[in-house]
Amino acid sequence: MEFTEKQLQILEIAETLFAAKGFEGTSVRDIAEKAGINVAMISYYFGSKEKLLEALFKSRIGSVQVRMENLIKDQSLSPLQKINLLIDEYVERVLQHENFFKIMVTEQLITKNPSVLSSLKQLKLRNVELITQLIKEGQKKNMFRKKVDVVMMVNTMIGTVWQTTMNRDFYFELHPAPVGSTDSANTILIKRKLSIHIKALFKVILTHEA
Template sequence: MEEYSEKQLAILKVAERLFADQGFHGTSVRDIAQEADVNIAMISYYFGSKDKLLETIFRYRMEASRKFINELLENNTLEPLEKINSLIDRFINKMLGEQYFQCIMSREQLNSQASPVRDLIWELKGEMLGLMQPIVTQAQEAGIFYKDVDVEMLMTTLFGTIHQVIPAQHILKKSAPATVTNDDEFREYVKTRVSTHLKKLFKAILTHEF
């Protein structure tokens, strides 16, 4: 995994927030430099261009997930369904904890203007699918998972559900129990609620245990 300096990470986080709030095309390198309290030359030195800066944000956010899934694949102590559940919790924590990044993902996929990372988005999603596929396939071959499973739709369900939850949190707050009294408790409530729902759904699809 590539290592970044504190200054590079500070620039990446400022750029991520501005790209989420203003869009890639609506954010200038000057905007990023001012917010990060650095000069434009430093951004050019570290990243080369605004396009490369956005690509770096994507690679930085996805590297940890790639490492996690590879380690999960190599783990021989977990049952297949436990691996799937770990995957579900990983992406819930990641996506709800990186809402600026998820906003950029959604915006760039729907943006009609040319984007330097649109192909990268689909490349990374394809990679995530390719990493999950062996978990399901190996369990199918062992007779643990049902044969007729659409893994692409499973991943779409996973990402789509969490993507929908992010902007719908103000609605979910209305149904939160009275014991949830602050933002931290609400975040944990949402994570638990989404996790429970997805794990029940995936178990039903993968094992036909309804």
């Protein structure tokens, strides 16, 4: 799971291209050209185009997992605070790695690659586990309702974030941002909107209070 400088550079370029044109729609020549390397290098460094994708998943997913784990252990926060932090964390993560998120969404539907599938499943499982743990904590303290469908909750979070980021342009067509506002300003706006929206939803789901 350790990559050389060159490999990381290739991964980054591959990520951009896969996101823009899809895995099948991106040729190794595209990647090689953009990376300023020989076509043969992709096979040389990663074994195959398929394995390059696997490497991308391992690299990106691996780097994500760590931060969330620590959150749950923090004793100074209430369960709901933890949930809210987790939402912010997730929104932040997706918006920051939009390209990889795109790839994840499409590959999830199409790929038969076992390595990719297992990476994805592991990630999903961990997500559900984490939230389940947080919720149980809140239930023990009588702060959350008894019956909560965690999977559905997670689906709402992931789905809403996905749908919102993927249709970001559409959103700004209906709600035009102030003239001259930068792309990164818009990103911050979207993040805030998402955060507030999802937190409100989760609060209802968990506490039954609006």
